[in-house]
Amino acid sequence: MIRVKICGITNLEDALFAIETGADAIGFVFYSKSPRYIEPNLANEIVNQLPPFITPVALFVNASASEVDAVVSGNSRWVVQFHGDESPKECDSYGVSYIKALRMKPELDLRVEFDRYIGASAILLDAYKPGVPGGTGEVFDWGRIPKSSNNPIILAGGLTPSNISQAVSSVSPYAVDVSGGVELAKGKKDFVKVRDFIFEAKGWSKK
Numbered sequence: 001m002i003r004v005k006i007c008g009i010t011n012l013e014d015a016l017f018a019i020e021t022g023a024d025a026i027g028f029v030f031y032s033k034s035p036r037y038i039e040p041n042l043a044n045e046i047v048n049q050l051p052p053f054i055t056p057v058a059l060f061v062n063a064s065a066s067e068v069d070a071v072v073s074g075n076s077r078w079v080v081q082f083h084g085d086e087s088p089k090e091c092d093s094y095g096v097s098y099i100k101a102l103r104m105k106p107e108l109d110l111r112v113e114f115d116r117y118i119g120a121s122a123i124l125l126d127a128y129k130p131g132v133p134g135g136t137g138e139v140f141d142w143g144r145i146p147k148s149s150n151n152p153i154i155l156a157g158g159l160t161p162s163n164i165s166q167a168v169s170s171v172s173p174y175a176v177d178v179s180g181g182v183e184l185a186k187g188k189k190d191f192v193k194v195r196d197f198i199f200e201a202k203g204w205s206k207k
């Protein structure tokens with residue numbers, strides 16, 4: 001079954017609701033310019049209260065090694081998501097399981113990028129908007145995604161309860177990722193949208 005990552009979590013209540021409703025992974029944004037930024041200590045407190053089957057994902061944008069270490073040293077469960085221009089060498093250097101996010105610039109050749117980031121546990125594909133590293137709420141052309149890849153694909157970018165079913169059937173990704181499409185306001189999740197998104201993604205009935 002498809003896995004669902006709910007990203008941009010800033011509080012325990014939202015994390016627990018997403019998990020109770022069927023989320024598989026919870027993402028925390030450690031990019032200080034983001035309205036969804038969370039302090040490392042608070043994020044680690046939340047992660048310590050999550051069930052063991054949940055994957056906590058720590059998202060960074062061109063962070064320093066000390067910033068990454070300050071988070072991941074707090075708990076061995078973290079998977080890191082590199083959402084900036086980090087090279088394969090830099091991503092590999094941490095020796096942790098990682099997701100590489102690629103923003104779908106018009107000239108991006110996904111086959112080349114998949115080969116470059118062969119050390120990634122998964123590749124997250126997100127919309128490209130100049131000057132905005134992520135959480136854009138915008139959809140990209142899913143037709144650009146190769147039908148087969150050695151890397152598991154996580155589809156992101158402008159997903160909502162209304163388009164997620166079509167996204168899953170068009171792309172057949174390993175997982176889907178959402179942030180803005182399930183928010184009440186930046187950094188606060190809308191529980192109805194979270195539940196509807198997860199149920200639509202997984203093809204569950206709401207009865």
Ligand SMILES: O=C(O)c1ccccc1NCC(=O)[C@H](O)[C@H](O)COP(=O)(O)O
Pocket residue numbers: 007008027029031034035036059061083126133134135136137138156157158159177178179180181
């Ligand atoms: O959420 C942010 O503010 C953010 C800032 C900088 C880099 C990445 C960021 N978010 C990434 C995500 O939450 C999602 O993985 C992805 O971008 C999809 O977001 P959305 O289109 O809002 O669903």
